[in-house]
Amino acid sequence: MLIMVAARTLSLGAQAPSPSVERNVVYGMFSGLALLMDVHRPARPNGIGIVAIVGTGFHAGTAYNSPPMKDHPAQLGIFVQPLVASGYTVFVINHRGMPIFRHPAALQDAERAVRFVRHNAARFGIAALRIGAVGASSGGYLAAMLGVRAGTGDAADPDEANRDEARVQAVVAFCPPTDLTGPFDEFGLSATAAYIGNARLPDPKSPEWRLYRDASPVNSVTADDAPVLLIHGDKDTTVPLEHSEKMEVALKAASVATKLVRVPGAGHRMAPNPENIDFTAEMIRWFDSHLRSR
Template sequence: MHHLNQNGSTPMLRLRHAPILAVFLGVFVAAPLRSDAQDVVIEPDVVYGHKLGLAMTCDVFTPVEHVNGAAVLFMVSGGWYSHWSPPEQTQHMFKPLTDEGFTVFAVRHGSSPKFSIAEAVADVRRSVRFIRINTEKFQVDPNRIGVFGMSAGGHLSLMLGTASDDGITDSKDPVERVSDRVNAVVAYVAPTDLRIMARDAPDRLPAYQRFPALDIDMIAAEPNSPIVHVTPDDAPTLLLAGAKDDLVPISHSRNIEAAFEEANVESKLIEFENAGHGFGGEDAENATKAMVDWFVTHLTK
């Protein structure tokens, strides 16, 4: 839930986040660039929408060989703050996915405190619609779209997995008329119930006062709490959580996993016994393998 600095660290959890970010997270260019070392074509700053006169953008990482036709969106979000970095500096984050043939989209949203969590959710919904309506351009299958993220990014991923729609049929915008549903979700250390994080929550953790995005009441928090949207048609979901997480307690993942089970949604929770809000070493490697395997299983077979 902490925002990333330009070097990929966070203000409060620099070292703890670095190993896991290194598993996932090069020089800015204005056109697609072929990286011979990584066998990836990078298309930076693709505009998927506009808001208040500004562009909303994502970076696209397309493998050169063994392309499998599936798309995976990464939610660039920490504390519901979306930070820009040159894509050449972040492409190694996605190598485990591009090596398997996935086309990866690093999606940025309007950041806190300027924009609310609800607005961030709306932004990433549009990103899915935009990619789906442009699947011919990106050479991906509209029925094989996955999403993943960490912390706030995991929350946004879960919102796409549990609370999406088939399109706004009466919209004048053709993008809005397209579905924002996804076909697989992986959520790392994700908040699943914003009501218990809201400013008027009885047992709110003091740490949440540091996050402007959580300056909401319990009523406003409910529509953007993934746990309240769980239904049998939700996307297959993998949850990755640290048992010692003192920022987003593991109960968030356990509770939504129980809800998924009750609704007969295909899901799995992997708990890392010694991890907190971020994984390192062997935990990071195992989490990455589980994430890639989940997408391979649900998007390529």
């Protein structure tokens, strides 16, 4: 009997670890509203954290029991699951969105998420100075902003997490709107205008035009930005490929490491295709190169 028990204990101890998810971690509060993230933990962590932001056209559900953006199944499959399988700890966030909240609410929440993760790096078993960001569409926009904005912390803030820097050390952005002045299709145009707080794109000669320019990642590029990988379908009409092309030009001009992966035949809603470019592998290689080798 003792031998049987010992053998069973040995068998259980030999089981391989498995990934896990810590759901609804509160990373901040806004006027009593909890900002939530899910922490996707890999079976064998590599000690690197990635903040992930799904694309929702800058919208968030307003009804009770609306599906949270952090539960978006298609996008979780495209960039969260492969990252977790490669050893990355991934923090998938909710953020404030339209129609209730306007710019810069979503950006403030994304920056708060990075600060929270960085401040609690030991708790999550990651390196505080090696954090990446990934996102698609509006989430790609926010991920790009996390790489190009200074994100300086407030040393006098009573919340210690807000004293930490919000800039990440590497970015992967799928089909991101990088220039909010366009071009877009009708949906992209209306979503962008509503995100800034207008009914439509203003006249380029109006004072409101400056809001669009100032909120555009392409206009925030400086030499100390994070390396940015851009992945964009060449048949995307909602956010045309031109957005990533503009961003690539701006980053190269500032001597920032960048790469644009054009996905032939892909529209705005890209999906892995065995006959096309393996953009999942491109994403993993980018983070491995710029985060794991630091």
